[in-house]
Amino acid sequence: MSQWTYAAVLGGCVLVTLPLEFVFGARVYRRCVRAALSVLPVAAIFVVWDLLATGAGWWWFDENRVLGVFVGPLPIEEWLFFLVVPMAALLTLEAVRRLRPDWAHPRAAQHHRRTDPEP
Amino acid sequence: MIPLGYTWAALLACAVAVTVDLVVLRTRMLCTRLFWASYAIIVVFQLLVNGVLTGTHTVSYDPRVIIGWRIAYAPVEDLGFGFALVCLTISLWEWWGGRRPAAR
Numbered sequence: 506m507s508q509w510t511y512a513a514v515l516g517g518c519v520l521v522t523l524p525l526e527f528v529f530g531a532r533v534y535r536r537c538v539r540a541a542l543s544v545l546p547v548a549a550i551f552v553v554w555d556l557l558a559t560g561a562g563w564w565w566f567d568e569n570r571v572l573g574v575f576v577g578p579l580p581i582e583e584w585l586f587f588l589v590v591p592m593a594a595l596l597t598l599e600a601v602r603r604l605r606p607d608w609a610h611p612r613a614a615q616h617h618r619r620t621d622p623e624p
Numbered sequence: 625m626i627p628l629g630y631t632w633a634a635l636l637a638c639a640v641a642v643t644v645d646l647v648v649l650r651t652r653m654l655c656t657r658l659f660w661a662s663y664a665i666i667v668v669f670q671l672l673v674n675g676v677l678t679g680t681h682t683v684s685y686d687p688r689v690i691i692g693w694r695i696a697y698a699p700v701e702d703l704g705f706g707f708a709l710v711c712l713t714i715s716l717w718e719w720w721g722g723r724r725p726a727a728r
Contacts, residue, residue: 608657
């Protein structure tokens with residue numbers, strides 16, 4: 506069972522954040538183009554970093570804790586990490602935005618909004 | 625092997641993420657309560673994920689490339705790595721939203 510360790514961690518991230526989309530109305534999966542345009546470029550940079558770091562021996566993966574599917578030197582779970590974690594972050598952001606819409610304004614602008622008369 | 629390589633890389637990544645949000649894309653998410661309230665939630669789960677992956681030795685680190693400070697088993701550098709990953713993604717997400725108001 507230990508080979509499911511990393512996969513279970515990722516699965517947990519997806520499951521825990523799923524209600525944010527469907528109960529809290531985060532609407533991240535439903536804006537999948539914008540989500541892809543945000544997640545993929547950043548993921549690409551971090552994958553390059555990960556490939557270089559793994560190649561240089563900065564860190565390594567226990568082959569008994571991953572499913573054993575490797576894409577290059579990285580287990581498939583490590584590739585998916587860079588999709589799952591940023592998606593979880595966007596879902597959290599949008600759920601908080603739904604609950605507290607006024608928190609989206611920069612602090613300075615929020616101050617002006619309170620003091621300046623409405624146009 | 626670069627001594628403290630991961631430490632420096634994590635710091636650099638954070639600096640890049642902050643610069644992208646404040647100067648390059650000018651999304652200024654770092655100036656909003658929305659970002660920090662969300663990050664406060666995200667970071668708890670990041671520590672949990674990093675802690676499980678490190679604590680179970682799913683991922684191990686060369687002790688020479690990290691400073692050696694650990695939070696819940698994970699090297700402190702993971703926190704910087706995670707912050708940069710999340711900050712850049714959120715900034716880009718906001719940028720696309722700002723460019724295309726109809727998509728909001």
